[in-house]
Amino acid sequence: MSSPVAAGHPPAAPSSPSAPPFPPALHERxxxxxxxxxxxxxxxxxxxxxxxxxxxxxxxxxxxxLLTNRRFQWDVVGSYFLNGSIVDGLKLTLWLTAAVxxxxxxxxxxxxxxxxxxxxxxxxxxxxxxxxxRSVPPLVQLLFWYELASLYPQLSLGIPFGHEFxxxxxxxxxxxxxxxxxxxxxxxxAFASEIVRGGILSVEHGQTEAAEALGLGKVRxxxxxxxxxxxxxxxxxxxxxxxxxxxxxxIVSVIAVQDLLYSSQLIYNQNYLIIPLLLVxxxxxxxxTTLLSIGQFFVERHYARGSNRGGxxxxxxxxxxxxxxxxxxxx
Amino acid sequence: MSSTTTxxxxxxxxxxxxxxxxxxxNRVLDGVDLTVQPGQVAVILGPSGSGKSTLxxxxxxxxxxxxxxxxxxxxxxxxxxxxxxxxxxxxxxxxAQRAGIGFxxxxxxxxxxxxxxxxxxxxxxxxxxxxxxxxRATALDLLARVGLAxxxxxxxxxxxxxxxxxxxxxxxxxxxxxxxxxxxPTSALDPELVGxxxxxxxxxxxxxxxxxxxxxxxxxxxxxxDLVVFLDGGHIVExxxxxxVLDNPQHPRTREFLxxxx
Numbered sequence: 037m038s039s040p041v042a043a044g045h046p047p048a049a050p051s052s053p054s055a056p057p058f059p060p061a062l063h064e065r066x067x068x069x070x071x072x073x074x075x076x077x078x079x080x081x082x083x084x085x086x087x088x089x090x091x092x093x094x095x096x097x098x099x100x101x102l103l104t105n106r107r108f109q110w111d112v113v114g115s116y117f118l119n120g121s122i123v124d125g126l127k128l129t130l131w132l133t134a135a136v137x138x139x140x141x142x143x144x145x146x147x148x149x150x151x152x153x154x155x156x157x158x159x160x161x162x163x164x165x166x167x168x169x170r171s172v173p174p175l176v177q178l179l180f181w182y183e184l185a186s187l188y189p190q191l192s193l194g195i196p197f198g199h200e201f202x203x204x205x206x207x208x209x210x211x212x213x214x215x216x217x218x219x220x221x222x223x224x225x226a227f228a229s230e231i232v233r234g235g236i237l238s239v240e241h242g243q244t245e246a247a248e249a250l251g252l253g254k255v256r257x258x259x260x261x262x263x264x265x266x267x268x269x270x271x272x273x274x275x276x277x278x279x280x281x282x283x284x285x286x287i288v289s290v291i292a293v294q295d296l297l298y299s300s301q302l303i304y305n306q307n308y309l310i311i312p313l314l315l316v317x318x319x320x321x322x323x324x325t326t327l328l329s330i331g332q333f334f335v336e337r338h339y340a341r342g343s344n345r346g347g348x349x350x351x352x353x354x355x356x357x358x359x360x361x362x363x364x365x366x367x
Numbered sequence: 368m369s370s371t372t373t374x375x376x377x378x379x380x381x382x383x384x385x386x387x388x389x390x391x392x393n394r395v396l397d398g399v400d401l402t403v404q405p406g407q408v409a410v411i412l413g414p415s416g417s418g419k420s421t422l423x424x425x426x427x428x429x430x431x432x433x434x435x436x437x438x439x440x441x442x443x444x445x446x447x448x449x450x451x452x453x454x455x456x457x458x459x460x461x462x463a464q465r466a467g468i469g470f471x472x473x474x475x476x477x478x479x480x481x482x483x484x485x486x487x488x489x490x491x492x493x494x495x496x497x498x499x500x501x502x503r504a505t506a507l508d509l510l511a512r513v514g515l516a517x518x519x520x521x522x523x524x525x526x527x528x529x530x531x532x533x534x535x536x537x538x539x540x541x542x543x544x545x546x547x548x549x550x551x552p553t554s555a556l557d558p559e560l561v562g563x564x565x566x567x568x569x570x571x572x573x574x575x576x577x578x579x580x581x582x583x584x585x586x587x588x589x590x591x592x593d594l595v596v597f598l599d600g601g602h603i604v605e606x607x608x609x610x611x612v613l614d615n616p617q618h619p620r621t622r623e624f625l626x627x628x629x
Contacts, residue, residue, distance in 0.1 A: 245429060246476035250490035250542065251466030253458060260493060264480045341480055343524065 112312035116303065117319070125299025126320055132295065133282045135217060140224025140281075141274075147229035152236060162229070169226035174219060175287050181215035182291045216288040224281060231273040235266030267339040275332035279325050286317075296320055378441030380405040380546055380577035381426060385435035388421055388601075395421045396432070397601035403594060405440075405545075408578045410588040412612075413598035414624060419581040422598065423548050426579070427468040428461055439468065439546060466494060469539030469547035473554050475531040477523040483510065483534045484519040487541045502541070509537035513567050529560030533567055540571075547571065549580040585628055589613050597621045 102108060116122060150162035169177070180187075185207035194200035210218075239262050247257040289298035300313040381403040388396040396418045403409045411419050424430040426437050428445040436453060437444040444464055446453040456464075477486050487509055488502035497505065510516050513533040515526075523531050532552055539547055549568065553561040565587050571578060572591045582588065588595055588609055595612040597605045597620075605618045616622045 240476075242472060242474055242476040243478065246470075246472060246478070247490075248429065249427060249465060249468075249470035249472075250538070251462045251494055252490060253462055256493050260489065261478055265478075339480075341522070343479065 107311065108315065109309065109312040110315075112309055113315045113319070116300075116309075116313060116316050119303070119316075121294075121299045121303065122296070122316060122320075125294055125296040128294060129282070129285050129296040130324070132213075132216065132220070132285050132288070132293075133278070136220040136224055136285070137278055137281060139217075139221045141228050141232075143221065143225035144228035144232050147225055148232040148236065151229065151233055166226045166229060169222050174223045174284060175290065177223065178215060178219040178287060178291060181210060181219045182212060184210050184215070212288070212291040212293045215291060216285070216293050220281065220285065220288075223284075224277065227277055228274065231270055231277065232266070234273075235270035236262055238269045239265045264339070268336070268343065271332065271336050271339060275328065275335075278332075279328050282324055282328065283321055286321075377405070378438075379403060380407065380440060381409075381579065382438045382441075383422065383426070383435065384437075386422065386425060386432050386437070387434035388418070388425065388430065388432055394601055396425070396435075399435070399598070399601070399603055401596065401603065401606075403577060403579060405577055406573075406575050407593040408572045408580065408591050409594040409596060410592040410609075411579065411581045411596045411598055412583070412585070412588065412624070412628075417598045418601040419598050420550050423550050423579060423581050426546075426548055427465050427470055429470070431455075439464070462494075466490075466496070466542055467544055467546070469542050469544035471532070471535050471539050471547065471549045471552050473551040475523070475528070475535045475555070477531055477535055477538070479523050482520050482522055483515065483526065483537075486523070486534055487538045490538070491541055505541055506537070509540050510534070512540070512570075513537045514563070527560060528556045529563045532556065532564045536564070536567055536571075544576065546577045546579070549578065549582070551581050551583070553582065553584060583628060585613060585625070597624065599624070 147162050147165060150158040151166075153159060172180075185205075188206050191204050191206050192200040193202040243261055243265065244257055247261045252260070285295055286297040288295050289301060292298065294302070297317050300317040304310045304313040379402045381401065383399055383401040386396045386399040386401075387394075399418070399422055401409075401422070411422065413419050421430055425432050426439065426444065428437075431445060436446060442464070443453070445461055446455055447460075448454075477483075478489070481489060484503065484506050487506035488497075488499070491497040491502040491505070492499055507516065507519060510519055513536055515530055515533055515537070518526060518530060518534070523534070526534065532555075536547075536552075552568065553564050556564065561584070565584060568578065568580065569587075569591055580587075580592075590609075592609050594606060595609050596603055597612055597616075597618070599620050605612055605616060605621045611617075612621065613625065616625060
């Protein structure tokens with residue numbers, strides 16, 4: 037940085053007889069020159085080092101105990117990891133999550149559309165649905181659906197308050213799996229409708245107006261213009277909800293649906309290897325959640341088209357994170 | 368309600384009769400009558416809050432008038448006559464009417480998730496008025512016409528305000544409209560970008576397309592307009608040729624406004 041020319045001039049230079057030029061030349065102000073040549077010493081942050089050290093030690097202790105505590109029985113974990121009934125439970129967890137999310141989101145778009153509609157009856161119904169479902173813990177809801185038969189021994193299809201065409205015994209209709217599906221679907225619908233509504237509201241009204249002025253109909257405007265722009269707001273929260281629901285399906289074990297957790301429980305109820313089998317279930321949940329998080333990353337990148345946060349720059353996200361926090365070679 | 372007064376010889380491009388509009392207790396339009404002939408360029412001037420934008424938006428039914436009616440090429444907009452009454456049209460009919468009217472917004476309102484080309488081609492394809500290939504070819508032609516042939520694949524965020532507004536004009540032109548409405552097309556632009564947008568609009572004048580432009584650009588009005596309309600307090604204070612309204616205003620309110628704007 038310091039040029040040899042400037043360095044060559046002695047500090048006596050400013051004593052020239054002529055009026056000093058303004059601003060004075062660099063070599064006439066040696067203190068500036070020293071400032072420019074000086075090396076910046078970054079602020080030391082001993083607190084950061086100390087806290088990092090404490091956490092690393094704690095982490096090392098955790099890993100150490102995981103490996104050395106024989107009561108984790110990792111060999112048993114390994115032997116049950118791909119056990120037939122565990123894999124069956126895993127499959128049920130997967131498709132129950134998929135089915136619940138798919139039907140929940142279909143319902144959610146409708147509920148959100150009702151909430152945003154001009155019809156006050158639809159608006160109130162939508163609000164009431166979300167209020168009710170959000171107020172009842174999913175576990176309680178699940179039990180209600182499971183016990184529906186004691187509330188309504190039979191269900192009929194017919195004219196309201198009039199003739200009935202078809203009648204079904206509820207006890208036959210509502211098996212544990214259907215109760216789980218209905219209860220969790222309603223739960224997803226209520227929460228997802230708020231996510232979808234938030235996403236829709238995040239799109240400027242001018243977008244809808246511009247599309248209207250181009251002669252596009254309501255459905256097209258929603259699908260082609262509003263929804264794609266709402267997705268960046270919808271996707272992260274939905275990823276959260278999906279991962280939450282993957283784990284929340286484990287509550288179906290209380291109504292004897294053989295999901296991943298209940299399958300593990302059935303095994304350890306017989307052989308009392310409680311901890312290893314809980315670890316089997318835990319590891320599978322971790323694996324699935326990790327895969328979903330990776331999927332979410334790619335979905336978010338897809339919907340970042342046209343925004344300054346996405347496209348090419350998202351590709352380098354990890355690298356930028358690394359560069360931002362590790363001052364490598366930044367001389 | 369006044370009777371429909373379509374001219375006996377040739378229908379006016381735009382005819383507004385007895386337009387009233389309230390927002391709650393706030394009267395935005397207070398009996399506006401306006402006739403614009405086919406191919407004319409009409410410039411609407413007026414202070415903010417005078418009802419200019421509302422009037423423009425009523426012409427393609429983005430706003431519904433409380434009283435009065437609008438017709439474009441002799442066809443009532445948003446309603447149909449049924450004996451003594453005007454019945455509101457269904458969505459499909461309104462969309463068909465809007466498809467023949469271009470609208471250019473102050474804030475551009477380009478679709479940020481589509482490229483410039485897709486912004487222009489999306490509506491003709493979606494409404495089935497063109498195949499994907501036709502729409503694409505038309506869009507490229509239109510981009511060239513507004514001087515942005517090289518920006519076809521750019522997203523709106525990558526364009527300057529002036530370029531975005533030119534894409535928005537191209538998007539309106541893709542509808543092959545007989546009428547284009549401009550709602551303060553240069554008000555959101557940096558001063559040095561105003562010229563490029565006005566140049567594009569100027570090129571459209573005299574092409575046979577009817578233009579109605581809400582603007583504060585008096586110089587543009589003087590140069591391009593066939594009809595200058597001065598709106599204040601929800602009604603038309605004065606209208607006529609640029610020479611009449613801009614150079615020799617009769618109404619004190621017009622004079623006051625022009626002295627501030629010029």
